[in-house]
Amino acid sequence: MDEVFKALADASRRSLLDRLHARNGQTLNQLCEGLAMTRQAVTKHLAILEEANLVTTIRHGREKLHYLNPVPIHQIGERWIKKFERGKLAALGELKRQLEKRDE
Template structure:
């Protein structure tokens, strides 16, 4: 029995809507536990902007961090993405190519 809260779906979708944030997730996936400064390298924006993005990812529960001395180590949390994939995207679990053919037929005005 799984009692998942669909409550913060919106936060997750919104967090994923921005390319910079998706890039940050990608980077963390490649190397987990990076510091804030480390995550800034190569991104064409200020540290403060990156910190804002990470805060948004954190509120969506996609990223967590812990303080270590003067540094902040960031860790990715893949669970919310999976939850959404499973319970929202799986709504569309028809055979895809079949669905595409159906869409085309519909657009052409034939009965499906």
Template sequence: MTNENAPPDADRVFKALADPTRRTLLDLLVERNGQTLGQLCANLAMARQSVTQHLGILEDAGLISTRRRGREKLHFINPVPLHEVYVRWVRKFERQRLDLLHDLKQDLEGDGP
């Protein structure tokens, strides 16, 4: 069953975010954007080939982009897909909770409708 309102790449984004190593890679890029494969590998206890595969999944999901600088390939975080997930699945739940808290506050203070 597919959701017609879901962004087309939402499945890829959720698959990419499901793995703790990929979340760690995103955290590393948040700390310092534009890192090389070698710089990212220095923070992980795994082979370069494994890190490359994880980066490929993140890139396929649109969560990172790359740019060549000479022989180096720099990796940059792309927050747009994360924002789309937030807007589609998180924000609406925050709004409901805040509305409930607002209504409770009014009821407790006697300012209800």
């Protein structure tokens, strides 16, 4: 879980996921196109995404195809974000109450 959050913390990595979401199964060089980064930097980002299980790769000859795995993202939504949606109104209500109380 921590690895997923850490992986998502970087804008470059999120944009790599976006690219894979737009077109799945791209090679390293395809993913590098148009980015202001060296290939090696992208390799490192992809390694972190793979470590977090957000990306799966398949070697195909000399090419390495990268596939998005949306499951960990979904889990963040289910196990983490939903927890804070319950009681969202309650929290804001309490905050409002305190803000008003401030002026007493």
